[in-house]
Amino acid sequence: MTLPRHWRRRTASAALAAMLAGGSLAGALLAAPAAFADSWRDKEYWLNEYGISAAWQVSKGAGVKVAIIDSGVDGQHPDLKGAVVGGTDASGSGDPNGQKSIGAKPEHGTLVATLLAGRGHAPASPSASPSSPPPSGSVGPDGIVGVAPEAEILSVSAWLGSPNPAGKTDQEQIPQAVRWAVDNGAKVINISLGSTSPDWPQSWDAAFLYAEQKDVVIVAAAGNRIAGNVQVGAPATIPGVLTVAGLDRNRSASVDASSQGISIGVSAPAEKLVGGLPGGSYEDWAGTSGSAPLVSGVAALIRSKWPDMSAKQVINRIVSTAEDAGAPGKDPIYGYGILNAEAALKADVPEAKSNPVGSIVDWIRVHRRGDLSSPTPEPTSKPSSPAATLADPTVPVAKAPSQADTAVPAAVVIGFGLLFVAIVAGASVQLRRAYRSSPELPQEPATGVADVVDPSTPK
Numbered sequence: 001m002t003l004p005r006h007w008r009r010r011t012a013s014a015a016l017a018a019m020l021a022g023g024s025l026a027g028a029l030l031a032a033p034a035a036f037a038d039s040w041r042d043k044e045y046w047l048n049e050y051g052i053s054a055a056w057q058v059s060k061g062a063g064v065k066v067a068i069i070d071s072g073v074d075g076q077h078p079d080l081k082g083a084v085v086g087g088t089d090a091s092g093s094g095d096p097n098g099q100k101s102i103g104a105k106p107e108h109g110t111l112v113a114t115l116l117a118g119r120g121h122a123p124a125s126p127s128a129s130p131s132s133p134p135p136s137g138s139v140g141p142d143g144i145v146g147v148a149p150e151a152e153i154l155s156v157s158a159w160l161g162s163p164n165p166a167g168k169t170d171q172e173q174i175p176q177a178v179r180w181a182v183d184n185g186a187k188v189i190n191i192s193l194g195s196t197s198p199d200w201p202q203s204w205d206a207a208f209l210y211a212e213q214k215d216v217v218i219v220a221a222a223g224n225r226i227a228g229n230v231q232v233g234a235p236a237t238i239p240g241v242l243t244v245a246g247l248d249r250n251r252s253a254s255v256d257a258s259s260q261g262i263s264i265g266v267s268a269p270a271e272k273l274v275g276g277l278p279g280g281s282y283e284d285w286a287g288t289s290g291s292a293p294l295v296s297g298v299a300a301l302i303r304s305k306w307p308d309m310s311a312k313q314v315i316n317r318i319v320s321t322a323e324d325a326g327a328p329g330k331d332p333i334y335g336y337g338i339l340n341a342e343a344a345l346k347a348d349v350p351e352a353k354s355n356p357v358g359s360i361v362d363w364i365r366v367h368r369r370g371d372l373s374s375p376t377p378e379p380t381s382k383p384s385s386p387a388a389t390l391a392d393p394t395v396p397v398a399k400a401p402s403q404a405d406t407a408v409p410a411a412v413v414i415g416f417g418l419l420f421v422a423i424v425a426g427a428s429v430q431l432r433r434a435y436r437s438s439p440e441l442p443q444e445p446a447t448g449v450a451d452v453v454d455p456s457t458p459k
Contacts (some may be wrong), residue, residue, distance in 0.1 A: 020155050040144055040282045046269045051342030052147050058345040061148025061300040066188045067181030070109030072101045072157035074278035079118040079143040088154035090177040092166030094157035101278045104161025111275030112192045114119050116293035119147035144276055147297025154186055175207035182214045187303045190296040192289035194223035200234035212240050217311045219296040221288035223259040233263030239358030242315050244289040244295045246270025253333045257287050264335035265357045266322050268294045298341045312355035317344050319356050
C-alpha cells in the first residue's frame, strides 16, 4: 500500500496521538467508493481464519463492558446502535457522553469500536431505514460485526495528535480516562494509542496500578514501524498491559503495521481491515490500532463466559493458546504467538501463578523508589521560626572566663618553666668547666661521646 508523501515525512513524536498505534496506516485510510454494507462483511476474513466465528459457539460477550479510550465513538453508527451504553470526555473538548469525534483523527474511535463490538444492522428495505439496528440480542446480516457483538461499549474520548483546544495534555487525559473506565464497570479497556517512546509519564502509574488492583484487562496496540514506532512505545510497554502486534494477510509480521519489543504478548491481523466511520459509512484501513480491538473482543468473550475469572487468567488464556510463530517461544516480533480465539474459549488452560505479561506493582516498587525527577522547589522566602514548645533549659549556660582567671596561672607556669631552663643551662656550664680543668679527663672527642677514664689508673 502506497502512503501519501506527507505521511512518510511525518516526524516521530513521543507525544500520544489518535493515529499513533494505527500510525500512518490508521491515518492513511484508503478512500473507498460507497458500497452496500454486506460487501464490507465479506471482507472480515479474521472472523473465520482466527477462530472468532467458532468462539461464538461459546460466547458473544454479553454482559461485559469494554471501555474504548480513543477519539470518541459514534454511537449512532448503524452497526453500533445500542452498543454504546455510557461514556465520558477526558479532554475537555468533547461531549460529556464521549461520543463526539475529536482530535487529529476523529474517525479513529469509531473504526476501533466497530471491529470490537459492531453488531451489524438489518438489511435495507423499502419499509425500513438502512440504519435499522438488528433485533436485541442478535447480529444484523449487513454491515460490520465485531469480535464481541454482544458486549457493551463505554466511550472515553481524548484529544490526541494535535494541540487540544482545552489545554489538557495526554499526561492528564490518559490517567483520568483509565480511572473513569474502571470506576464505571469496564472489565476490559482498549487503548489503540501509542507513542515513539517506551517511557510513560509518572502521572500514569497510579491509574494503571488502580486498574490492575481492580482486576481490569488492559489491551494496547504495539504501534507501527511506518509511523516511526520501530520499537513498542507506551502505554504498550507498561507491565501488565496485553500488547498486540500486527500481522499481514499471510499471518506474518506486518512490515509496515507492527513494531517490535519484549512487551508484545500476542499478534493479530493489522492489514486489509475494515471499519465504520462516524456518520454511518465504512472504510478500509490498517494498523495495530485494529489489531488491539480484535484481542480486546476475545478478552470480552472470555470474561462473559467466565465472569469470575481474574484478569491475569484471561490474559493467560489468550497468550497460552496463541499459535507459536517466529522464533520458538515468546519473541519480540510475535510475542507468544498468533491469536486463536477458538482455542482461547474452548481449550483446557492451566491456571497461571502470575500475569504472563507482568505486573506494574513490582515495576513501581523498583523504578520509582527514590525518584528525584520532581524535586521540591526551593522556598521563595525564608520561613519564620516556629514558636518554642520546650521549657527553658535547666543546665547553666557557660560563661567566658575573665582576664583574672587566665593571666595569673599563665604567668606562674611560664615563670617556673624559665627557671627550670636556667638551672639546667647553668649546671651544664659548670660541668663543662670542671671536666676541662681535670687532668685525668680527656677532651671530648669529636663524636660527641665522652670517654670516661678511671682516675686511679696509672698513666
